[in-house]
Amino acid sequence: MKSQKIDTVFLDRATLGPSDLSPLEKLVGSLKTYEITDEEDVASRIRNAEVVITNKVKLNGKNLLKAKRLKLICLAATGTDNVDLDYCREAGILVKNVSAYSTTSVAQHTLNLLLSYVHNNHYFYHYTSSKEWCRSPIFTHLEKTFFEINNQSWGIIGLGAIGQKTASLAEAFGAYISYFTFSERESEYTKMSLDSLLASSKIISIHCKYTKDSHHLLNRNNLKYCEHKPIIINVARGATVDEYAMAEALRSGRVEAYLTDVLSQEPPAEDHPLLAEDLRDRVIMTPHIAWASEQARIRLLNGIINNIKEAIC
8 A cells, every 4th residue: 555645535425424434534644525516516526536436426538537647436336337437447547336235234124115014114103103002992903904924925136145135034034035137147046037026926126236128127018917916125226117107006006015215316306206195105215225224334435445455556
């Protein structure tokens, strides 16, 4: 590691929340952080940087052009779709992401979304906190019920690290696991075509990478195959699902519920189709937090530090 300072800029520090960046600052010696960075400010903020850290801020040929000292772009994420990789390759700029840091966090959140819906947690929280239970003539309240995950068919879309971790958790609940993947990956679970998985599953969770092949992977053409009124969980990317088609499938009863941590536009517009009043009881939405357990953010920061150590010698 060089003894001199490494001029480092973090463009969207707010995306890591209240994380301790002191180990990173100690490593580079010169760390400039911005809570958020608007598109028009990117070029000026990275102009003199040797290392740029970004989570969601887009870096392309236009704003990278005058960053002549730039040696390394560190993604505070796994996905690299917000960086022009072709430009960086030609310009000799290294691009490094951090993989596998959020596997446990995302898999756990998948179960959290499912159990919150299946057990009607919001309803029962309101029932008890409003003191309605205090006025009940009996000890229990069965207006809402729940079903057991045991013996249910659970389809996994994308059997990478997160998909495999989710499958193991689902199996611990007694679910029968099948999966669809774009890769040639084989597993002890039952491999299916996407249409067959949609037709046979009561629970479906999405964990695949976002590519041109997975754009609107679930859409009007294949949601019609859902025979068991599945609960669909999306913890991958919002655009893997055609959200207008999903709203239609919910209204028609073809899909029982859509539980998602991601949307195609984040934050969403107030008139987003899945925020419609008539879908409130059948949509659970969290604001892209599945990746962000306390432990996952520590692993992510350590991954960024290791990437800088490896690249800047």
